[in-house]
Amino acid sequence: MDGMPMSMPTGTVPSSATSTRQSTPSLMEPTSGAGMEGMSSMGSTAETNNDCKVSMLWNWETIDACFLSKSWQIKTRGAFAGLCIGIAFLVILLELLRRASKVYDRYLIRQHLKKTSALAATVVNGSSETAHGALIAKENAMTLASTIPFRPNIFQQAIRALLHTLHFALAYWIMLLAMYYNGYVIISIIIGAFVGFFTLQWESISPLGGIEGGNGIGRDGTGCHG
Template sequence: MDHGGHGGHEMPSTPAPRCSMNMLWNTQIENTCIVFRSWHIHTKSAFIFSCLIILLLGVLYEWLREAQKNMDRRIAARLSAQGKGKTRAVEESTGTPLPFSDRSIRALLYGSSVFLSFFLMLVFMTYNAYLIVAVVAGAAIGHYIFNPDMDIESVLAGGVASKSMACH
């Protein structure tokens, strides 16, 4: 009887490591999967590397938020210099229409920040204490780097210093 070239002898198979899904706070390192089944952690060094990647993604999220603000400032300054904006917007009680290229860049930055914020939320939802710390530390480091100034007058007038990290 032919057994497909195995000579009739079956080798015992060791079950492959599986992604562990915890719905409770945990500190598991090995067999943790981060968002994708393919991002499967097998070693402590891979876990540390993954934590660094998550931390950098948190920093990137803060950079994207600041890039959006800077882009809006540049567009506003350019439109103001061209005499577009304030007078017409006040008269019509609407915003100033933007050129296609400006709208596209703003949409790309916004979409990227929304994607990244939801991705970091999914990382947070692993309930892994180390990954949660990496997300929060990345946001804090990014905020420190990219938000060195505060609009004191706005805050004293009841405004908010800056928007907190949120999914959307």
């Protein structure tokens, strides 16, 4: 009995081999988990680097700076330079709209004076007996015509309202860009204001005060309606 070998049942695996097989997957699981965590951390880092840089304090951000929406994100220095140039032109356009409103108001006033003066001259020529009396009466009629108040018709007022609305909307848009407190944007706005006023508001100034020929309709010095 002692010399006979012990037989083992067919298909039985030693316990040591079973424990080895069970321990092998457990050693691999932490490695795969660490790899996934590393990939996720790299992905989150990449997303963080592409986030918009928005500050409500004074800043000099250029790359990845966003304005008004996430889709308006600056990716290159060339794009940021184009943004600054575009903002300067927006401010110049604002001065152009302001000048257009003043020019249109003067045009309406000239048309009004022309009509009233012609009507007054017709009345004077038919009622005056002498040339001297007609001349005096004509001058009085022109003075009277200049004092007659003028009210634009509905079509003229619609054009004035359109110019005012465009001026207001563009000014509000520029104000929103300035609220990002970006130093380069603020400088661009200042340069645009200087160039716009220098080129578009260069007019003759009357010694009596105000702009010569500037018979604006209810506007103050800033071009706003009173």
